[in-house]
Amino acid sequence: xxxxxxxxxxxxxIDLDDLGDADLDEVNAAxxxxxERHSLALFTPVGAAVLAMACFAAMNGxxxxxFVRRRAVGGNGAxxxxxx
Numbered sequence: 169x170x171x172x173x174x175x176x177x178x179x180x181x182i183d184l185d186d187l188g189d190a191d192l193d194e195v196n197a198a199x200x201x202x203x204e205r206h207s208l209a210l211f212t213p214v215g216a217a218v219l220a221m222a223c224f225a226a227m228n229g230x231x232x233x234x235f236v237r238r239r240a241v242g243g244n245g246a247x248x249x250x251x252x
Contacts, residue, residue: 176202 174184180198182190213221 173199173202173206176205 170184177184177198180201182195182198182202187195
């Protein structure tokens with residue numbers, strides 16, 4: 169894990185191979201920022217995942233609109249699956 173964090177820490181001015189006289193508070197603050205950036209990179213959807221999320225959001229919006237319209241015309245909002 170530290171191998172993945174090393175470039176992020178380096179960007180924060182922390183060299184893991186030579187901490188020298190680095191202040192512990194500075195190292196902790198840089199580690200917190202680097203951890204946040206690392207987590208953001210891990211969990212930010214890209215490519216196909218972005219498309220899938222956009223499709224899901226669009227479908228969710230369409231379903232919500234249909235539910236609201238059905239309620240407005242007096243339906244109970246339940247689906248009419250199989251003609252039942």
